[in-house]
Amino acid sequence: MRIVALAGGIGGARFLRGLKNVIGPEDEITVIGNTGDDIHLFGLKVCPDLDTLMYTLGGGINEEQGWGRADETWSIKGEMKAYGVGPEWFGLGDRDFATHIVRTQMLAAGYPLSAVTEALCERWQPGVRLLPMSDDRVETHVRITTGDTSGSAAGSGTRAVHFQEYWVKLHAAVDAEAIIPVGADTAKPAPGVLEAIAAADVILLPPSNPVVSIGTVLAVPGIRQAVSSSPAPVVGLSPIVGGSPVRGMADKVLAAVGVETTAEAVALHYGSELLDGWLVDTADAASVAAVEAAGIACRAVPLLMSDAEATAAMARAALELAEQVRA
Amino acid sequence: MRIVALAGGIGGARFLRGLKNVIGPEDEITVIGNTGDDIHLFGLKVCPDLDTLMYTLGGGINEEQGWGRADETWSIKGEMKAYGVGPEWFGLGDRDFATHIVRTQMLAAGYPLSAVTEALCERWQPGVRLLPMSDDRVETHVRITTGDTSGSAAGSGTRAVHFQEYWVKLHAAVDAEAIIPVGADTAKPAPGVLEAIAAADVILLPPSNPVVSIGTVLAVPGIRQAVSSSPAPVVGLSPIVGGSPVRGMADKVLAAVGVETTAEAVALHYGSELLDGWLVDTADAASVAAVEAAGIACRAVPLLMSDAEATAAMARAALELAEQVRA
Numbered sequence: 244m245r246i247v248a249l250a251g252g253i254g255g256a257r258f259l260r261g262l263k264n265v266i267g268p269e270d271e272i273t274v275i276g277n278t279g280d281d282i283h284l285f286g287l288k289v290c291p292d293l294d295t296l297m298y299t300l301g302g303g304i305n306e307e308q309g310w311g312r313a314d315e316t317w318s319i320k321g322e323m324k325a326y327g328v329g330p331e332w333f334g335l336g337d338r339d340f341a342t343h344i345v346r347t348q349m350l351a352a353g354y355p356l357s358a359v360t361e362a363l364c365e366r367w368q369p370g371v372r373l374l375p376m377s378d379d380r381v382e383t384h385v386r387i388t389t390g391d392t393s394g395s396a397a398g399s400g401t402r403a404v405h406f407q408e409y410w411v412k413l414h415a416a417v418d419a420e421a422i423i424p425v426g427a428d429t430a431k432p433a434p435g436v437l438e439a440i441a442a443a444d445v446i447l448l449p450p451s452n453p454v455v456s457i458g459t460v461l462a463v464p465g466i467r468q469a470v471s472s473s474p475a476p477v478v479g480l481s482p483i484v485g486g487s488p489v490r491g492m493a494d495k496v497l498a499a500v501g502v503e504t505t506a507e508a509v510a511l512h513y514g515s516e517l518l519d520g521w522l523v524d525t526a527d528a529a530s531v532a533a534v535e536a537a538g539i540a541c542r543a544v545p546l547l548m549s550d551a552e553a554t555a556a557m558a559r560a561a562l563e564l565a566e567q568v569r570a
Numbered sequence: 571m572r573i574v575a576l577a578g579g580i581g582g583a584r585f586l587r588g589l590k591n592v593i594g595p596e597d598e599i600t601v602i603g604n605t606g607d608d609i610h611l612f613g614l615k616v617c618p619d620l621d622t623l624m625y626t627l628g629g630g631i632n633e634e635q636g637w638g639r640a641d642e643t644w645s646i647k648g649e650m651k652a653y654g655v656g657p658e659w660f661g662l663g664d665r666d667f668a669t670h671i672v673r674t675q676m677l678a679a680g681y682p683l684s685a686v687t688e689a690l691c692e693r694w695q696p697g698v699r700l701l702p703m704s705d706d707r708v709e710t711h712v713r714i715t716t717g718d719t720s721g722s723a724a725g726s727g728t729r730a731v732h733f734q735e736y737w738v739k740l741h742a743a744v745d746a747e748a749i750i751p752v753g754a755d756t757a758k759p760a761p762g763v764l765e766a767i768a769a770a771d772v773i774l775l776p777p778s779n780p781v782v783s784i785g786t787v788l789a790v791p792g793i794r795q796a797v798s799s800s801p802a803p804v805v806g807l808s809p810i811v812g813g814s815p816v817r818g819m820a821d822k823v824l825a826a827v828g829v830e831t832t833a834e835a836v837a838l839h840y841g842s843e844l845l846d847g848w849l850v851d852t853a854d855a856a857s858v859a860a861v862e863a864a865g866i867a868c869r870a871v872p873l874l875m876s877d878a879e880a881t882a883a884m885a886r887a888a889l890e891l892a893e894q895v896r897a
Binding site: 286316322327347351366 | 612613614642643645646648649650652653654655663664665667668669671672674675678690692693
């Protein structure tokens with residue numbers, strides 16, 4: 244069985260680790276990773292979602308924080324502060340820096356991001372084929388209102404900040420007015436992406452952020468069309484449980500695209516052209532009927548990835564729903 | 571008093587630290603640092619001599635090894651090995667990496683090396699004005715014979731390797747046939763270099779390598795001429811004591827330019843057009859007459875930088891000889 248998953252960072256990575264535990268030895272997983280939260284920091288190309296996927300699936304992740312490296316050291320961060328070179332708000336440990344140094348060096352030598360990712364995975368052996376959604380530069384920006392909160396005469400206005408600045412520095416504490424995947428409109432899917440989707444037996448949307456993770460992957464011209472026209476069942480898992488994001492601040496970016504923070508609203512946001520099946524948490528069992536009324540098969544199962552077994556059960560439920568949809 | 575010193579790495583840096591201890595509050599030191607041993611590693615611009623000068627004079631040097639940072643961590647080195655990315659033979663610690671990351675980022679933003687060096691020194695406060703010899707790329711290469719030592723049919727030939735490969739990887743264990751400061755012939759002195767030399771009251775050549783450190787600085791068109799035509803006394807300190815380099819493998823590169831490894835031969839290599847005074851170690855007192863016969867004032871004093879006081883005494887002796895030459 245050939246499984247294709249579109250994924251963001253922490254939630255997607257943890258779900259995929261569970262998925263790896265329930266598939267058979269002949270099954271193959273291709274992950275199409277979001278690169279819209281990539282950012283250039285300190286002159287280096289940082290790909291947070293690809294790295295979280297790679298480290299999590301390859302056994303190098305910091306389990307507590309969900310991103311970055313285990314057994315990390317922080318010498319460079321201290322040096323940057325001493326040099327007065329920012330930003331200080333983005334946490335890059337020394338081991339993590341090494342990945343970005345290698346990546347940046349390979350990109351500068353002319354290798355596309357997909358080839359660089361493959362080379363990095365030679366070391367990490369994540370057990371999946373990890374593809375960036377595109378080799379072209381796409382960076383998600385968020386339009387915010389810079390309110391007159393200080394009472395100064397500067398007044399208020401809107402400005403666009405990099406997604407990482409919105410998410411990590413501002414903690415999404417101000418409303419997002421628009422999500423702009425800069426560069427997505429002219430980006431091409433990375434080599435292998437459309438082919439993997441076309442050859443898939445099952446397509447999964449893990450409980451990643453539907454706007455800035457999976458939404459950005461789908462914004463690359465050709466990918467949404469390939470997924471929706473695929474004969475394979477497409478099954479998603481709600482990242483919203485009981486009206487709140489399981490982790491992160493997805494409500495802020497859902498609001499920016501006019502979607503309520505409910506499992507049902509996210510399903511309808513993806514839509515029945517894209518989704519064949521949708522898993523909601525048992526806390527949201529009441530929404531199953533409405534999702535099914537929209538033409539999407541829906542089941543309520545526990546959706547908290549509290550441990551490996553719970554995560555594996557979610558993956559099993561997704562594959563089972565895919566088989567039911569196919570039949 | 572305005573003192574200008576041409577300097578390489580460890581020897582030059584330690585001498586200058588001694589010099590700082592003997593000058594008055596009104597005296598100023600400008601250091602023109604060798605950049606011929608600069609190298610691009612991991613996509614980053616590494617300037618070993620500038621950094622050794624900066625760290626040593628700014629209090630951040632690893633005292634035992636003479637290069638690199640105190641309290642260093644080595645996470646990145648381990649990661650590079652895990653990624654299979656070399657070279658392994660060049661020791662870059664995490665804190666040191668931070669310097670190269672900041673430098674590379676600034677260079678990529680368009681700042682010349684002299685401006686970058688000034689910015690880095692804002693943090694380090696080395697107590698001297700540190701100028702790279704040139705903002706243009708100069709990299710010293712060494713021509714070696716790749717002998718048929720394996721007995722293979724490949725035979726022997728010559729090839730040029732980067733100075734760092736010769737020095738750090740090969741430990742100068744093979745003979746150097748030529749020293750080639752690639753790019754020096756078209757390099758321009760960095761802003762301030764010729765002005766500092768022209769305005770100098772004393773010009774010092776610390777006991778740095780006369781070929782690959784001070785020789786490379788002098789190879790930048792205009793610098794040798796500026797030094798030799800300066801009205802200021804030019805005084806050098808022999809890096810050769812008792813027929814051996816005090817540290818490093820200077821004998822190998824001296825042989826490549828046809829100079830014997832003696833304090834006298836190095837003085838004559840610089841020549842009386844350049845040098846007004848020369849300090850040899852007391853072990854080489856017998857060579858004083860020959861150096862003076864060549865038109866260079868010469869004194870024999872202890873030249874081992876065994877501690878701060880010994881180093882300060884050397885600096886004092888150099889300044890005293892400069893005054894004697896001037897009078």
